[in-house]
Amino acid sequence: MDGLSQWPTERSGFPHAYLDRVGSSFTDFLATAAPDLLPGRRPVPQLPVGDLAPHGTTIVAVTFDGGVLMGGDRRATMGNLISSRDIEKVYPADSWSVIGIAGAAGIAIEMVRLYQVELEHYEKIEGMTLSLDGKANRLAGMIRGNLGAALQGLAVVPLFAGFDLDAAPGATPGRIFSYDVTGGNYEERGYAAVGSGSLFARSSLKKTWRADLSAAAATRTVVEALYDAADDDSATGGPDPVRRLYPIVYRVDAEGAVRLTDDEIAAVADTIVTERSAADRNSTGA
Amino acid sequence: MTMPYYASPEQLMRDRSEYARKGISRGRSVAVLTYADGILFIAENPSATLHKVSELYDRIGFAAVGRYSEFESLRVAGVRLADVRGYSYNRRDVTGRVIANAYAQTLGTVFTEQMKPFEVELCVAEVGTTAETDQLYRLTFDGSIVDEADFVVMGGQAEAVTTHLREHFSPGMALAEALMVGVRALSAVSPAMANGGGDAALLAAAQLEVAVLDRRRPKRAFRRVVGAALHALLGDGDDGAADTGEAAPSAHAPSTPAPGTPPGLGDPAAPDTAGGTEGSGEGGSPSDPGAS
Numbered sequence: 098m099d100g101l102s103q104w105p106t107e108r109s110g111f112p113h114a115y116l117d118r119v120g121s122s123f124t125d126f127l128a129t130a131a132p133d134l135l136p137g138r139r140p141v142p143q144l145p146v147g148d149l150a151p152h153g154t155t156i157v158a159v160t161f162d163g164g165v166l167m168g169g170d171r172r173a174t175m176g177n178l179i180s181s182r183d184i185e186k187v188y189p190a191d192s193w194s195v196i197g198i199a200g201a202a203g204i205a206i207e208m209v210r211l212y213q214v215e216l217e218h219y220e221k222i223e224g225m226t227l228s229l230d231g232k233a234n235r236l237a238g239m240i241r242g243n244l245g246a247a248l249q250g251l252a253v254v255p256l257f258a259g260f261d262l263d264a265a266p267g268a269t270p271g272r273i274f275s276y277d278v279t280g281g282n283y284e285e286r287g288y289a290a291v292g293s294g295s296l297f298a299r300s301s302l303k304k305t306w307r308a309d310l311s312a313a314a315a316t317r318t319v320v321e322a323l324y325d326a327a328d329d330d331s332a333t334g335g336p337d338p339v340r341r342l343y344p345i346v347y348r349v350d351a352e353g354a355v356r357l358t359d360d361e362i363a364a365v366a367d368t369i370v371t372e373r374s375a376a377d378r379n380s381t382g383a
Numbered sequence: 384m385t386m387p388y389y390a391s392p393e394q395l396m397r398d399r400s401e402y403a404r405k406g407i408s409r410g411r412s413v414a415v416l417t418y419a420d421g422i423l424f425i426a427e428n429p430s431a432t433l434h435k436v437s438e439l440y441d442r443i444g445f446a447a448v449g450r451y452s453e454f455e456s457l458r459v460a461g462v463r464l465a466d467v468r469g470y471s472y473n474r475r476d477v478t479g480r481v482i483a484n485a486y487a488q489t490l491g492t493v494f495t496e497q498m499k500p501f502e503v504e505l506c507v508a509e510v511g512t513t514a515e516t517d518q519l520y521r522l523t524f525d526g527s528i529v530d531e532a533d534f535v536v537m538g539g540q541a542e543a544v545t546t547h548l549r550e551h552f553s554p555g556m557a558l559a560e561a562l563m564v565g566v567r568a569l570s571a572v573s574p575a576m577a578n579g580g581g582d583a584a585l586l587a588a589a590q591l592e593v594a595v596l597d598r599r600r601p602k603r604a605f606r607r608v609v610g611a612a613l614h615a616l617l618g619d620g621d622d623g624a625a626d627t628g629e630a631a632p633s634a635h636a637p638s639t640p641a642p643g644t645p646p647g648l649g650d651p652a653a654p655d656t657a658g659g660t661e662g663s664g665e666g667g668s669p670s671d672p673g674a675s
Contacts, residue, residue: 110485110486110487110488110489110490110491110492111460111464111485111488111489115459115460115463115464116456116457116459116460116489123463123466123470126463126467127467127470130463130467131467131471134467134470134471210470211470214466214469214470217466218462218463218466221437221438221439221462221466222459222462224432224434224437
């Protein structure tokens, strides 16, 4: 917290950096005023430390006719251990966008916090929100700064989705952006998944997703994709009716970003489990 | 040869004060009032983009009069301070007092050490969970800081507006009522009105910048009241009906924010668009397990 120790009990009030340049980026400001608060400014570990840190896993995003949905399972793993059953890996980035994270949980959550402040800061200084593409680019910059740590097993790979307020008429307003560890930024069509179970989630979405889904139908494809990922990937958690832990799903539409209630997701998950077990019983003749 | 001339410190300070006062008194006035559900900012400001009132943090707002370029850089500094503190500690650890103190120090230092003082007057307002915990700090160009109780008036005609408000203000008014009281007070002394005609007329919505810190909103309490919502509030207030207090919240709070409007314009009752929902880690502060 060295960044704060210079802060502002000294007689002169605001340090010069606070009054000097007028920039709208919180990250850029921290780089001059309190660089030690930035995740990218720390020494990179010399040895691989991937197994020492909890890792978050599968995140899924799909578009639907009025926007976009993003969901994530609740498991974090540390090597072969389950380090958390109820971690949250999908967050609202601002009113019209959400961010989901896979990879080293500690760094990822710090990055999400920084990103949330970054967007809010811009909004307060400029009096308007960044464009959706602008938000996606800012995030790419943050990932780029983490490449050194990524090579030592602390990769962070987010998935970003939002409602594009400037979408051309006719174009779908829900848009999804995926990233790689080097900060590469790719816009995805229709659906995307990141994390260890993404292979299975994407295969599931390939069969269930269509362009004109309603919000309710799209919610089902998200929960089902996470179910399929949990089925085959040990690092992805399935719905947990014993502890009443269900995937976290956010919907972003013209009304803004809303987290779907646990009851809503529980109902969808229970339907999927019931249908799957019925199908299994039919096929085995039991 | 120029002679180094002597001026006594008293004379210097007096000159600077006079200079700053003159600069401030040229501008239009801003009133900050408490009302039942929070804090109301009313500025006479014909510009829709050069704001005199703005958001510093979740529960903290900012109002200023004087030289725009100067208070704008102070506003940016306040936003930066709030965001740095909130990011490195927690959102709950950002208070109006900290920001007001930093302003006071900065204004005081500039006043004593620089040739030219800031020609600004600021108000830092923090909305609490109850009306008793609302805070209004008024900061003047020399770095003095005053904790005011019910309202703060700054700018050219501050004295006259304050006198008017003392007569008509009462604590705990509904939003529409408080807005009418404030607009009447500003209109009574506004040079725009004096030129325009009879003192019965009020400032039009286009000449006003209105915003509230609404304590009922879950996270970011600051909200601008613009367009149809402002017209409705000003119109409702004229009738003086008893139910304006009930009608007001819905009148100025569209449940669907118009695309492009900054967040904080949604329905205060619905934990909707303000960067997260209740229970999702305090509006998306992921490292805060206690809040969910």
